[in-house]
Amino acid sequence: MIDHLVLATPELAATVADLARQGLATSPGGAHDGLGTRNALADLGGGAYLEVVGPDPEQPDPGRPRPFGIDGLRGPRLVAWAVRVDDLDAAIAAARARGHDPGDARDMARVRGDGVRLAWRLTPLPSDVPAVAPFLIAWGDTEHPSRTAAPGARLESFAVRHPEPAAARERLAALGAADVTVERAPEPALHAVVRTPSGPVELA
Template sequence: MDTIPARLDHIVLATPDLAATVAEFTRRTGVVPAPGGAHVGHGTRNHLVGLGGRAYLEILGPDPEQPEPTGPRPFGVDGLDAPRTITWAISPQDLDATVAGARAQGYDPGDVRDMSRRRPDGTLLRWRLTDGGSPHPSGLVPFLIDWGTTPHPSASGLPVTPLREMTATAPDPDEIRPLLAALGTGLSLTEGPAAFSFTVDTPNGPITFT
């Protein structure tokens, strides 16, 4: 199958130390991720790199300029001791219809909620996404996102490292595939511990992240 999932919006690389991970990404690839902005109230901020087309990589970690959030930071950042590819997102043509269709097939992507972040230039970006509800423990089933009228991050002049492939392993790939199909996407899966791998083209040659 195609090693780039259908409707891929972005890949989330979470880290306990955002500055260190951005520096390491720059060292390995020769490409400097662009500051994305702060998730106000959630205690995180991000840097972004285009993956070609409308897809991008989000490097997300704690924001030292924000006070401690009242709840846990997104994507289990507080429990990480090293950078890790946590999950991914797809952007269906109709988010609400995709959620309803998946539920009809026995998979609940979770409720849809509003999110926002403020870019360094002060622009407030707003979008809708599925909150995951009770996400699949593997992290291999994507959440859904709808940018609405907000300009897509990939259109903001990001540095680009084109995505060559995105693959994963799972203890039981046949359990995951129907859930992906219910969302109208797929992922190249083989048997093994639950984990992601993606490879990008860079000035330093192809580089793989896990």
């Protein structure tokens, strides 16, 4: 199942304000220490959420590129997505058996604004964005971020776009995401429509 969508931006506060003007409310997430980023979150219903991630002005320069191609962005962009699994090691092994290597698992953590520490495991974040193939994530005993993210929105549609849909579907099936819509397009892209009380918000 879709765990979350990643909307990367070069200016987190500005993007959060713009989404709010469109009716999509977010709540503060937390800082990713050492990566130079922080996020804001919106519940999308069904156990999924939107992560808006951008540079953290309160952190020093990380000395390496920020994830999701943030340093090269000129505006917000839907760049990645994650599939939630219960057993990450088993999911990695299954994907490799199907011909796709999602990479080795790594540990991550951040502290929420209320001081609660969240810890999770995931496969490597994409180096090229937008990433058609999802990364895999397992939350273990940690409270899922969707439970405390700003409510009110629902994911109306999500699609992967790729010039070779058959190849994209094969990769998604290997990662347990065969039910995700794949559309033909000249270039790889991600597209989502989020329904809010004020109407639909398009993320691309």
